[in-house]
Amino acid sequence: MSYTHIFAGNPFDRGDQERRDEELLRQLLRQDNVRILPFHRLNPLVKRESQAELAWIGHDFLDGLPPEAGGPKFLGFDVARNPYFAVDISVVEDPSHIAALAPGAKFEDGRAAATDIPGDQSGILAQARSNLNWHSQHRFCSVCGIESKSQRGGLMRQCPSCKSQHFPRTDPVAIMLVYRGDKCVMGQTVARKNSTFYSCLAGFLDQGEAIEEGVRREVREEAGLEVGRVTYHSSQPWPFPSSLMIGCHAEAISEEIMVDQGEMSDVRWFTKDEVRLALEDRLEGVNIPGPIAIAHHLIKAWATGTANI
Numbered sequence: 001m002s003y004t005h006i007f008a009g010n011p012f013d014r015g016d017q018e019r020r021d022e023e024l025l026r027q028l029l030r031q032d033n034v035r036i037l038p039f040h041r042l043n044p045l046v047k048r049e050s051q052a053e054l055a056w057i058g059h060d061f062l063d064g065l066p067p068e069a070g071g072p073k074f075l076g077f078d079v080a081r082n083p084y085f086a087v088d089i090s091v092v093e094d095p096s097h098i099a100a101l102a103p104g105a106k107f108e109d110g111r112a113a114a115t116d117i118p119g120d121q122s123g124i125l126a127q128a129r130s131n132l133n134w135h136s137q138h139r140f141c142s143v144c145g146i147e148s149k150s151q152r153g154g155l156m157r158q159c160p161s162c163k164s165q166h167f168p169r170t171d172p173v174a175i176m177l178v179y180r181g182d183k184c185v186m187g188q189t190v191a192r193k194n195s196t197f198y199s200c201l202a203g204f205l206d207q208g209e210a211i212e213e214g215v216r217r218e219v220r221e222e223a224g225l226e227v228g229r230v231t232y233h234s235s236q237p238w239p240f241p242s243s244l245m246i247g248c249h250a251e252a253i254s255e256e257i258m259v260d261q262g263e264m265s266d267v268r269w270f271t272k273d274e275v276r277l278a279l280e281d282r283l284e285g286v287n288i289p290g291p292i293a294i295a296h297h298l299i300k301a302w303a304t305g306t307a308n309i
């Protein structure tokens with residue numbers, strides 16, 4: 001079974017050839033069929049009529065933006081070859097006049113909007129939000145400190161002085177449901193201490209580490225358990241700010257949990273029956289992630305016997 005999670009499923013042709021042509025990008029931005037999605041402080045413009053949708057607007061407002069806005073970043077083409085861009089307008093203190101260009105639209109928190117807009121649009125939101133955030137955090141060359149310049153429609157920054165090239169980051173995170181027989185492990189992070197929220201264990205992959213190795217290391221660190229077999233399930237872009245969640249099932253070969261008190265406030269075994277109740281929101285004192293999160297699907301696949309294990 002293949003999964004297209006929220007924040008995946010972006011339908012655009014990202015135009016790898018076209019985005020290398022700076023003159024073509026300028027022309028596309030002047031076309032009547034160009035569609036631009038403004039973000040204010042990383043919140044996308046969203047309209048809510050019968051259906052919530054990303055609120056695309058034309059190019060006229062671009063001329064009124066101060067140069068510090070950084071310019072539009074190219075997202076790609078739809079099937080009809082309409083070009084799409086995103087632009088960070090955070091330098092505009094009050095963006096209400098830009099929101100008004102799409103009747104009824106507002107700048108909204110991306111996580112809340114993502115569950116309401118169609119799935120393919122959540123993929124576009126992920127691409128745009130991660131890219132704009134990267135530009136806002138990487139304006140200056142990390143080698144020589146000079147302000148670098150966006151190239152390839154935003155898929156690179158180049159330093160005009162030392163010529164270093166800098167590419168947008170995506171940070172891989174391993175997220176895993178640990179199981180052994182009829183039990184699985186869920187934990188509560190220190191940040192959620194004393195809540196009822198339990199989820200899969202997860203952690204950033206280190207440099208020079210395979211996914212399987214990262215899974216085994218994280219489980220050992222957070223729960224003190226040894227893991228044998230690791231199987232891949234699916235992945236999910238997570239644009240807060242720019243992670244790729246790599247979902248796995250991990251078979252424990254030891255039983256005794258030793259909680260890493262620095263990171264986790266609780267880690268424990270749950271029976272399959274308990275997990276099934278939790279999925280239906282009927283397990284007293286325990287809440288697990290909803291379908292927006294890949295963790296939900298890792299848990300569900302194991303509990304319903306559809307995991308590849």
Ligand SMILES: [Zn+2]
Pocket residue numbers: 141142143144145146159160161162163164
């Ligand atoms: Zn430089």
